[in-house]
Structures are given as C-alpha cells and as structure tokens.
Amino acid sequence: MSRNPQNREQFRPEGHESDHFLLTTVVGSYPKPKWLNRARDRFEDDDHSFGESEWAEATDDASRVITHEHERAGLDTVVDGEMRREEMVEFFAERIDGYEFNGPVKVWGHNYFDKPSVVEGVEYDEPWLVDEFEFVDDVAERPVKVPITGPYTLANWAFNEAYDDDEALAYDLADLVNEEVEKLVEAGARYIQIDEPALATTPDDHAIVGECLERIVSDIDEEVRIGLHVCYGDYSRVYPEVNEFPIDEIDVELANDEYKQIGVFADGNFQPDLALGVVDAHVADVESVEQIKENIQQGLKVVPPEKLTISPDCGLKLLPREAAYAKMENMVQAAREVEAELDAGEIDVPAVEDVAPADD
Template identity: 75%
Template sequence: MTNENRDQFRPEDHPNDHFLLTTVVGSYPKPKWLNRAKELYEDDDHEFDDEDWNEATDDAARLITAEHERAGLDVVVDGEMRRTEMVEFFAHRIEGYEFNGPVKVWGHNYFDKPSVVSEVEYDESWLVDEYEFTAGAATRPVKVPITGPYTLANWSFNEAYSDEEALAYDLADLVNEEIEKLVEAGARYVQIDEPALATTPDDHAIVGECLERIVDGLPEDVRVGLHVCYGDYSRIYPEILEFPVQEFDLELANGDYEQLDVFKDPEFTKDLALGVTDAHVAEVESVEEIEANIRKGLEVVPPEQLVISPDCGVKLLPREVAYEKMANMVEAARNVEEDLDAGEIDLGERATPADD
C-alpha cells in the first residue's frame, strides 16, 4: 500500500522497499557566530548593516540545510535561522500588531509579547523568500513550518477584536494567503505549529475551523501537517481526526510514550509524525533506543502512515547533540525499514492501512 501524499518526498535512491519519511519539526541550534553577528547588527556602535546581516543569515541557512542533508533527512528545513521567537517573528510581519516590550514568562526568560491593536491584514509575504532560498540551497525537499493562527492569537494581547476566536479566524485567512504564495513558489510540505492547543485543549474546535480556512483552495498534493506540543492528548483525541490535515506531529518521547494508547482507539486514520528523540534532553539516544521508539509508532499506524521526527524543535540543544540525534534517528529509521522488508516486525492488527 502506498501513500502518495507522503511518498512524493521519497528519494529516488531510497535503499529499502519500505519508506519511513524522516524530517525535523523546525528549529535548530543557531551557530554561535550568528548570535554574535546579531549582537553586532543590533549595536549602533558597529557598522554591521543590513547587507552584512543578510549575508550572515544566508550563510547560516545554507550551513544548517546542509547539516540536515548530511544527517540524511528526507525533508529538510533551514533550522529557522532567520526567525526569532515563533510568535514575534510573524507578528512583526502582520499589519495590526505592535510591540510594547518584553513580558516575563518564567524564570529569567522574557517574551516580546505583541498586542493586536487593529484588524489584522496581510501585507508582504512572510516566508516566500526564506523558502526559495532554502529550496535553492537544498538537494532534498523543504518543509515550511508556520506558527498557527490559534497560537498567534492566544499568545498575544487582544485589544481590537471582540474575542480571541474572531482574531484567530482572521489570522487563519492570512495564513491561507501566505501558503498560497508558498505553493506558487513550489512548496509542497507545510507544517502548522499550534503549541497553544496543548495548554487549552478545549478549544480544539476553534483550531479545526482555523485549519479549514487555511487549507481552503490548496492543491491536493500539498501536504499539511499539524504540530502539537506535549499535553493531555486524550482531551483532543479523536476529535483532531476531523481536522483537514494529512499529518499530526506529536511529542511522545518526552513522556516516555505514556500516552501512546490514546491513539489506538479509535483507529488513527491520519499520518503520524512520531517524536522519537527527546528535544528537551541534551543526551543523544542510541540508534537502538530510537529503533525501539519507532516500533512503538507501528503499534498505532502501519508503516505507510508513519513519519519519523524529533519531539519538537531542537534549538535549545547543543548543536553537536542536535546533529547526532538527527543522524541516529535517520539510521534507526533505515534499520527499521530493513526489518520491515525482511518481515521481521509483526504489525499485527495494524498491518492494514486505514482507508482514505
């Protein structure tokens, strides 16, 4: 059984009959020199200008894209080298937002929480230049992560709309406009990040309506995934199966797969992008450990519906640790494919893929 939407990202020289697509959630550690370059760029006493900063971010994007390919990933990103915090980056590009200074969120961490002060509007493209540059630097397909409208609304001060729901729907229309431009530029794999859903699971219906707006008019071959960070998934499952996406990217390694059974009944009818390395632990899991984690995913879905990724963005890890996690993850996926080809894995009741 094939999965055409997923298999369009299968490399031509893939070594095994089975194919477990490997990718990343999005963020990746920035090179230390890029952080230093940012300090110079933001320091008025230095003559480090826009041209210098653009050159630095271009170089970093090339470097990390190549690092993802060196690790063997089937679908890559640039590690979000040009992005700051996941809401702040987009709020700076959406008409209707403004910033009033950092807000303390925990410990010594601050978040430049924006305010919506007027009706949000689409101005210039947010990510098309980033995508085109990365696609030009890559030899593998490129995924585009986008912070979802529900999180963009939930993690902002609302000073212009009657409620957060109305704001989220307007933002969803803007995300749809952006994705249409990305598709025109050649993008075929988009991931909507909705970490706020993990903390407010009762709003899953709002997220569902946002996604309906986001996918409106998109070609069938465009793959849309939804990433939801660690939370009580039983509060959104099976309702999320109604969402109009092909893939759910879930953070399960962090909780030692204690919630795996949540997704076994009723049957998981979408593709599962399974977190198989813990993005919060600065220790590299062995290939054998990751293989065991991948096999847990096969308890939920057949191979045709399984995607392999880290739990979440890995930007807070040491860069060498992040790389080794990705490299081991790819090696583990290829090993499991070989075992599947050899018939050494008993798929049991999950051997029959879900109907489309």
C-alpha cells in the same frame, strides 16, 4: 480526515533501498551557529557598523550551513533550522499589520517573551516566508518543509485589544495564513507544517483550531502535504477530534514522556498520518540507534509503516548543536534499519487492539 493519503510518497528519495519508507524530517528550529548569534548582537548594537547587508549575508550563510547539515544527517525533508527567526510568534507578528510591540513580558524565571498586542484588525501585506523558502529550496538537494506558526497560537499568545474575542482574531489570522500558504505553493512548496503549541495548553478549543485549518487549506491542492505540530499536553483532550482536521499528518511529542500516551491514539480509528517524536528535544543526551528503533515501533502501534513519519519531539534549537546533529543522524539511521527489518519480516506490526489504553 486525511486530505490525500498518497502525497507523502513524493518525498521518497530516488533509489530508496527498502520497500518500506518511513519519512524522516525535523519539526523546525535548530541551534544557531555561535557566530550567527554574535553577528546578531553586533547588528542590534548601534555602536557597531554591522549593517543590513552584513546581517543578510550572515543569515544566508547560516541557512546554507544548516540546510546542508540536515542533508548530511540524511533527512528526507529539510528545514534551514529557522535561521532567520528568533521567536515563533514575534517573527510573524512583526510582519502582520495590526500587531504592535510594547516590551518584553516575563514568562518564567529570568526568561522574557516580547509578547505583542493586536491593536487593530489584522491584514496581510508582504509575504512572510516566500523569500526564505525560495532561498532554502535553491540551496537544498532534498525537499524542503516550511513550518508556520498557526493562527490559533498567534492569537492566543498575544494581547487582544481589537477583537471581541480570540476566536474571531484566530479566524482572521487563519485567512492570512491561507494567503501565505497559497504564495508558498505558487513558489513550489509541497510540505507545509502548521505549528499550534497553544493547543496543548488550551485543548478545549480544538474546534477553533479545526475551523482555522479549514480556512488555511481552502483551495490548496491535495498534492501539498499539510502537517500539524502540537507540543506536549494531554492528547486525550484533542483525540479523536483531530480525526476531523483537514490535515495529512499530526506531529506529536511523546518521547519525553516515554510514550505513556501512545494508547490514546491506538484505538484503530486514527485517521491522519502520525509524525512521531522519537528523540527528546529537551535533553542533550543522545539516544542510541537501538533506543530510537524501539521508539519508532511505538508508532507502529497506531499506524502502519506507510503512514508513519519520524521526527524529533519538537524543535531542537535549545540543544547543543553537536547533540542536535547526533540525534538527527541516529534517528535517520534507526529509520533506515527499521525499514530493512520490516522488509525482512523481522518486525511484527501489532494490532491496535493489543495496545493498552493510556492512563487517565
């Protein structure tokens, strides 16, 4: 159930040339400048005298650079590429009382994840993202989106040593996320994205995610746009249940599978806005503007233009930075061209009943 179908209009740039408006954004992460990675190595090496103040200056500089890079690409809403974050669970677990770290866990190949443990009841202490948001908001000329790892993923991707089950842990974490969102809103944030990649791997728990979202948005003004990002998975196992989530948009990853699942959502009953991945975050090949325009039109099979947001499939941090930028730039150009063609009546918006259902 959409909280407020009108709150996306606040992100339309002044003097926008087209009557139609496709909101362009990114999911969150972005390649870090190579010098920032070298700075981190020095900061974490006891043999170097690269201290807290030097590291803070480096992350501030990187945040400025990537925020401006997003604006230069033409995005309507920007993120600083999560320059202060390394891993989406670790970052928050380090800031939540009740978590502790016991060393890395091997996840695949030679890749390791510093999987935390919940050893006692989780509690909220200091704000997690308010300073980050205020810095980026001061740097940016365009509206800033704030991605937050969701409570279901924070619970699911940790060892639970304190709660009877992960459901109870997720609900306590949702209350903490609610506190953080309230502080972000007080600081001026108007676009919050809850990242729940774990839902794609355990989709039978959609009811838990729905309850978590209810707790998160409790008492949050409907002018604040709430998005949910769910990474690639079998979306037929969470739809139509996501229609009941208290969100304004759901961001899905369909480009890397060539939109084989677009029919899942094209039943005429899709409720939230659709944030559609139109460039593949997993390959460095840069899609042409024409290809992206075709991908955008896949979204028009599900929602009308006024309910369509354009984004990459997922975070871009694993790509070469030049490729990530080129994908964003082409994505924005494609969106602007589709808007103009919609204005001119050159694009027919298909009726959803004409869309073939996804293969089982």
